Amino acid sequence: MRQIAVYGKGGIGKSMISSHISFAFANSGLRVLHLGCDPKHDSTRLLLAGRIPHAILDILRKVDFETRKVALEDVVLESTLNDTVPGQLFCAESGGPEPGAGCAGKGVTEAIRTLAKLDAHNKLELDAILYDVLGDVVCGGFTMPIKRGHAKEIYIVTSGEMQSLFAACNISKAVARFAQRSGVRLGGIVGNLRNMENEREVLERFAARLGTQIIGFVPYSEKIKAASGRGETLFQYAPDSPECEAMQQLADNIYNNKLMTIPEPMSFDELHHWWQAN
Amino acid sequence: MRQIAVYGKGGIGKSMISSHISFAFANSGLRVLHLGCDPKHDSTRLLLAGRIPHAILDILRKVDFETRKVALEDVVLESTLNDTVPGQLFCAESGGPEPGAGCAGKGVTEAIRTLAKLDAHNKLELDAILYDVLGDVVCGGFTMPIKRGHAKEIYIVTSGEMQSLFAACNISKAVARFAQRSGVRLGGIVGNLRNMENEREVLERFAARLGTQIIGFVPYSEKIKAASGRGETLFQYAPDSPECEAMQQLADNIYNNKLMTIPEPMSFDELHHWWQAN
Numbered sequence: 001m002r003q004i005a006v007y008g009k010g011g012i013g014k015s016m017i018s019s020h021i022s023f024a025f026a027n028s029g030l031r032v033l034h035l036g037c038d039p040k041h042d043s044t045r046l047l048l049a050g051r052i053p054h055a056i057l058d059i060l061r062k063v064d065f066e067t068r069k070v071a072l073e074d075v076v077l078e079s080t081l082n083d084t085v086p087g088q089l090f091c092a093e094s095g096g097p098e099p100g101a102g103c104a105g106k107g108v109t110e111a112i113r114t115l116a117k118l119d120a121h122n123k124l125e126l127d128a129i130l131y132d133v134l135g136d137v138v139c140g141g142f143t144m145p146i147k148r149g150h151a152k153e154i155y156i157v158t159s160g161e162m163q164s165l166f167a168a169c170n171i172s173k174a175v176a177r178f179a180q181r182s183g184v185r186l187g188g189i190v191g192n193l194r195n196m197e198n199e200r201e202v203l204e205r206f207a208a209r210l211g212t213q214i215i216g217f218v219p220y221s222e223k224i225k226a227a228s229g230r231g232e233t234l235f236q237y238a239p240d241s242p243e244c245e246a247m248q249q250l251a252d253n254i255y256n257n258k259l260m261t262i263p264e265p266m267s268f269d270e271l272h273h274w275w276q277a278n
Numbered sequence: 279m280r281q282i283a284v285y286g287k288g289g290i291g292k293s294m295i296s297s298h299i300s301f302a303f304a305n306s307g308l309r310v311l312h313l314g315c316d317p318k319h320d321s322t323r324l325l326l327a328g329r330i331p332h333a334i335l336d337i338l339r340k341v342d343f344e345t346r347k348v349a350l351e352d353v354v355l356e357s358t359l360n361d362t363v364p365g366q367l368f369c370a371e372s373g374g375p376e377p378g379a380g381c382a383g384k385g386v387t388e389a390i391r392t393l394a395k396l397d398a399h400n401k402l403e404l405d406a407i408l409y410d411v412l413g414d415v416v417c418g419g420f421t422m423p424i425k426r427g428h429a430k431e432i433y434i435v436t437s438g439e440m441q442s443l444f445a446a447c448n449i450s451k452a453v454a455r456f457a458q459r460s461g462v463r464l465g466g467i468v469g470n471l472r473n474m475e476n477e478r479e480v481l482e483r484f485a486a487r488l489g490t491q492i493i494g495f496v497p498y499s500e501k502i503k504a505a506s507g508r509g510e511t512l513f514q515y516a517p518d519s520p521e522c523e524a525m526q527q528l529a530d531n532i533y534n535n536k537l538m539t540i541p542e543p544m545s546f547d548e549l550h551h552w553w554q555a556n
């Protein structure tokens with residue numbers, strides 16, 4: 001089973017990109033679970049026709065965390081796109097506590113625990129699980145996919161902007177930290193472009209400096225905004241567009257990826273100097 | 279003593295804006311401590327001529343957390359701008375652990391604890407303390423200024439973009455949650471503009487919907503980027519510019535602010551609907 005996690009700074013485009021990857025995998029015949037690991041619990045929105053599902057943490061709270069009162073179909077939904085793909089596309093959201101009410105990553109911890117208890121991987125006969133994880137802080141439940149090896153391949157979404165490169169460095173540090181223990185590796189950088197000057201070049205050099213690759217570029221596109229506004233992926237909204245082709249290419253590159261590395265991360269100072277040199 | 283915290287989504291402009299406020303306060307005669315509460319520990323950079331100081335957490339680690347081995351001058355630096363102001367401007371940075379090595383907010387907890395043990399507020403005869411706090415997650419050490427009432431007035435930096443409004447909602451929720459217990463209040467929204475359509479209007483309505491005010495607007499400005507690039511505030515780089523005037527106005531508005539409220543936050547769903555209606 002492919003165990004993939006997509007990380008990146010909040011707002012950088014993780015959910016948009018990861019939901020396209022999940023769709024493309026199911027469209028090539030795989031049985032895929034897409035698990036949103038962001039307190040916003042909106043990662044699966046484009047796979048549920050714009051609907052935002054209940055979060056596992058909220059479902060658990062309603063039963064006082066007695067997992068035996070929860071059924072698999074309470075926490076995992078079939079995508080509304082299921083009839084359109086040869087594979088299977090399942091959706092779940094971890095959720096998170098109210099701000100100020102405990103560790104923001106608690107939803108991720110509980111969701112992973114609950115899916116394990118419900119034996120989801122076997123019951124759903126999964127070929128792939130894709131975690132979409134908040135990457136602004138790499139701690140608490142947000143490290144679980146990396147630290148415990150629930151994800152074996154990490155892909156980091158970033159633009160050429162300093163703030164998202166800094167988050168990418170932090171995520172890489174966590175991967176390097178746990179690589180030996182959990183078998184996790186960095187699979188590549190997804191360059192989600194923001195129309196900066198020389199952005200592709202900057203991102204290529206950044207990936208090289210980290211000891212990884214660009215696994216794909218996604219152009220900045222009004223079509224992407226429009227499709228998201230309608231609760232659709234590009235595969236529904238604009239299947240013949242170049243942006244949709246870029247998404248298919250990205251998914252194929254991930255599907256066929258053999259370059260899994262232990263990153264060589266930069267400290268904040270080194271990133272600062274690297275940035276100014278580039 | 280004024281106890282102020284500036285929160286907002288990572289990268290939204292908290293450190294740039296808060297360091298200008300700290301300077302303006304010292305420039306009007308106050309004795310100010312500016313405490314950076316972001317693992318990046320670069321909040322005081324513009325007050326230290328571009329230098330990034332040691333973080334309190336790193337200093338504590340070197341002495342195995344035996345606070346008695348730490349002196350006040352190890353953790354608090356005088357700003358390089360001190361000779362240019364009638365008041366006093368002190369700088370400190372909390373820092374944070376390595377990614378994946380524990381709670382990202384731990385630096386904030388330890389810094390606040392250490393400054394209390396060293397009796398910083400009295401030793402430095404402070405008139406004001408300004409916390410610059412990461413607001414992507416409102417948990418762990420990042421809630422301390424709100425939860426424990428170390429800050430009594432919260433100002434939230436946001437643009438008109440959905441992602442930063444969402445963070446502003448989360449921060450407001452935490453303020454509402456602890457308002458009774460700790461006496462913390464929302465002092466206002468700082469609109470850090472990104473040249474979006476109708477952005478000022480959207481922000482005015484957002485502030486009204488939360489039950490607060492816009493405490494000031496900051497224009498998007500290449501001068502701000504240039505000054506930051508040189509490790510300077512606008513007060514050094516372009517003191518006669520309209521953007522510097524906007525900063526002075528913002529600092530004055532905060533200084534004179536009497537409107538402290540308990541916010542009425544929106545859920546994620548409500549924000550989504552509000553956003554689409556606006």
Ligand SMILES: Nc1ncnc2c1ncn2[C@@H]1O[C@H](COP(=O)(O)OP(=O)(O)O)[C@@H](O)[C@H]1O
Nearest residue numbers: 010011012013014015016219220221224225228
């Ligand atoms: N390449 C792009 N072109 C246009 N809009 C984009 C692009 N990538 C992301 N977006 C938009 O940016 C917003 C944030 O994306 P999202 O995937 O929700 O971020 P995250 O999950 O990282 O918080 C969404 O409205 C999305 O449609």
Ligand SMILES: Nc1ncnc2c1ncn2[C@@H]1O[C@H](COP(=O)(O)OP(=O)(O)O)[C@@H](O)[C@H]1O
Nearest residue numbers: 288289290291292293294497498499502503506
């Ligand atoms: N109004 C603005 N105009 C131009 N650049 C800005 C503005 N506000 C912030 N910036 C720039 O954006 C970057 C991020 O700002 P910073 O204060 O470090 O964010 P935060 O502390 O919230 O992470 C800095 O390079 C800063 O100079």
Ligand code: SF4
Nearest residue numbers: 103139140381417418
């Ligand atoms: S571990 Fe991370 S997510 Fe959990 S409380 Fe600490 S900062 Fe928040």
Ligand SMILES: [Mg+2]
Nearest residue numbers: 014015038043
């Ligand atoms: Mg998301």
Ligand SMILES: [Mg+2]
Nearest residue numbers: 292293316321
């Ligand atoms: Mg900052």
